[in-house]
Amino acid sequence: MRLGIFGTGYAGLVTSVCLAQLGHTVTAMDTDAGIVARLSQGLVTIHEPGLAELLGANLDAGRIRFTTRAEEAIAGSDIIFVCVGTPPRSDGRADLCQVEEVARTIAQQLDGYKLIVEKSTVPARTARWITWTIRRLAGPEHEFDVASNPEFLREGSAVHDFMRPDRIVIGADSQRARSLLLDLYKPSFECPIVVTSVTTAEFIKQTANAFLAAKISFINVMSDLCEALGVDVRTVAQSIGMDPRIGADFLNAGLGFGGACLPKDLSALISVAEENGVDIRMLQEVERINSARVDRLLTKIERALWIVRHKVVAVLGVSFKGNTDDIRGAPSLTVVPRLHDAGASLRIYDPAAMPKLQAMYPPDDRLVYAESAMDAARDANALVILTDWEEFRRLDLDRLRSVMRSPIIIDGRNLFRPAQLEAAGFEYYSLGRGDVTPGSNGHRGST
Ligand SMILES: NC(=O)c1ccc[n+]([C@@H]2O[C@H](COP(=O)([O-])OP(=O)(O)OC[C@H]3O[C@@H](n4cnc5c(N)ncnc54)[C@H](O)[C@@H]3O)[C@@H](O)[C@H]2O)c1
Incomplete structure (x- = not known):
């Protein structure tokens, strides 16, 4: 099938590349010219395991292209996926401006029947607004349907999740829309396919x-x-x-x-x-x-260090979870400024997400971006773990202890067992287990 995709962020890029990998012809449109230029050259714009290889292969095969021109993603497409952002407004409601903009753009370019599919996560009944918007602008003579096909992928394993879904949810209120989406997915996937109304599909997500x-x-x-x-x-x-x-x-x-x-x-x-x-x-x-979780961790840091001012704190993990460079909603966004404001010197390391934090918090005399976890830990009074990267779990604990000024770990992700860290000579503070403190003498409670 010929597919148009609006939005090539975390969800849209994975969707575009994976649908191309399934053999479809994909034209992916984004308003960000920088993103389009990089993707067109085969350079991934997000960290996602397996994505770079699939992007390169599908560009080479001519199954995918990227553009800033909406008409190229609309013309000739059988299905148009809406994958733009739906960030929170200050009042907590979803900001649907990007979705509305795409609806207006499509309305002006309709060239025959189109199936417009929400992949962005939207509040139930958003499809009705998309329909009304397009109908008002395009007039009654144009044929189109709006369907919902929510995306359940997890960042960090998004390619795997897209290619091996637990289930696919298709929300469609017309037979034509249902058939098109079933034709798209059924030949490629053996998982259950839930076919339901548009509003139900929106609400399932x-x-x-x-x-x-x-x-x-x-x-x-x-x-x-x-x-x-x-x-x-x-x-x-x-x-x-x-x-x-x-x-x-x-x-x-x-x-x-x-x-x-x-x-x-x-x-x-x-x-x-x-x-x-x-x-x-x-x-x-x-x-x-x-x-309240991050506050609990900050309390543990204070409990471990007493006074934070003038202490060197290594911070491991900037992204909100392992295997991604996404820092939206990450604990680092609270912990880093709070420790910095409290007078600590921070040595920060993340395998993929540091450039994004650095753009918000440039280095200064008390904020250093390190080259490795060991480098971050050098001369540190304490080490704070904020992200569950696998490489942190595999740290050489003897070496870590030897490079730190004092062997104290505050672990927000419970990557280690308290007994293991006690045996390795660390004070160890985690969440929901007994802490290994100077006075704990091996009495941390039962396991
Ligand atoms: N990130 C995920 O893992 C994930 C998983 C499931 C669902 N979703 C949903 O998918 C949607 C997108 O999330 P995301 O994380 O990919 O967001 P994102 O911010 O990473 O990507 C949005 C992209 O849309 C582009 N864009 C904005 N307006 C546009 C327009 N008018 N035309 C074309 N492109 C436009 C932006 O430039 C950006 O590249 C959200 O609703 C989100 O909830 C995300």
């Missing part, structure tokens, strides 16, 4: 993200209780996760959820509930619990 957020906040509350009771939250999470009714994923206690999706999608859903007079306090609590 909002509900999925709200549930995942709730699961994370739930285990984080249990984690605080585990600490109070002298119980290890990881053992509790593993055990309850063996129950298929609960499931093992998204039960990692720590700094909570971040990124560009869960926080904004949760607050957008809360706004929808409020507008509809539905009691949504449960999800407001999920949000509140999540926003």
Whole structure:
């Protein structure tokens, strides 16, 4: 099929490249000329495992091209995917300006029947606004449908998730739209395909993200209780996760959820509930619990160092999770300025995301971007882990201890076992397990 894609950010680029890999002819449009220029040369604009290889192969095969000209993505396309951003407004609602702009652009260029598909995460009933916008501008003679096909990929494993989905959700209110989307996906995927109404599909995505957020906040509350009771939250999470009714994923206690999706999608859903007079306090609590996680870590840092001023603190991890360079909603955005304002000298390292933080916080005499985790740790009074990069888990602990001024680790992601770090000679503070402090003498509570 011939496909047009609007927006080549984290979701749109993966969607474009993977659909090309499935054999479709993709024209991907973005208003950012810099992004289009880089992608056209085969240079990926985001860090995502496997993406660079697929981009190169599909450019070479002539199955994908990038443009800033909307008409090229519309002309001749059977399906147009909308993958633009839906960031949060200051009042918590989803900002749908980019979606509306795409709708207006498409309305002006309709050249025969088009299926316009929301892939961006939008509040339920957004498709109605897209339909009305196009209908008003294009007039009654043009044929089109608006469908919803929410994207469930996870940054860090997005290519894998797109190519091996658990399920595909197709929200379509006309037979023509349903058939087109089934023709697109059915030959390539064996997973369940849920076919439903447009509004239901929009709401499935909002509900999925709200549930995942709730699961994370739930285990984080249990984690605080585990600490109070002298119980290890990881053992509790593993055990309850063996129950298929609960499931093992998204039960990692720590700094909570971040990124560009869960926080904004949760607050957008809360706004929808409020507008509809539905009691949504449960999800407001999920949000509140999540926003307190970073404060809990900062309290641990103070507990470990007493006075932060004039201390050298190594910060490992800038992205909101491992395997991505995305820093939207990342704990680093709170922790770095708070420690800097408190007078600490920061030595920061991340395998992929440092340029993005550096653009916001340029280096100064108390803020250094290091070349490696070991380099960041050199002469540090403490090391703070903010992201679950695999390379941090594999650090050589003996060497780490030898380069640090004092062997203190505050781990926001529970990458290590307390007993392991105690044996390696560290003071170790984590979330939801007993801390290894100078006075703990091996009595950290049960596992
Ligand atoms: N990031 C993810 O992992 C993920 C996963 C599932 C769903 N989503 C959803 O996908 C949507 C996009 O998210 P993202 O993280 O890719 O955002 P992003 O900010 O990385 O990308 C948005 C892109 O759209 C471009 N754009 C803006 N206005 C445009 C226009 N009028 N025409 C063409 N391009 C335009 C921007 O230049 C940018 O490159 C959001 O609704 C998000 O919730 C994202």
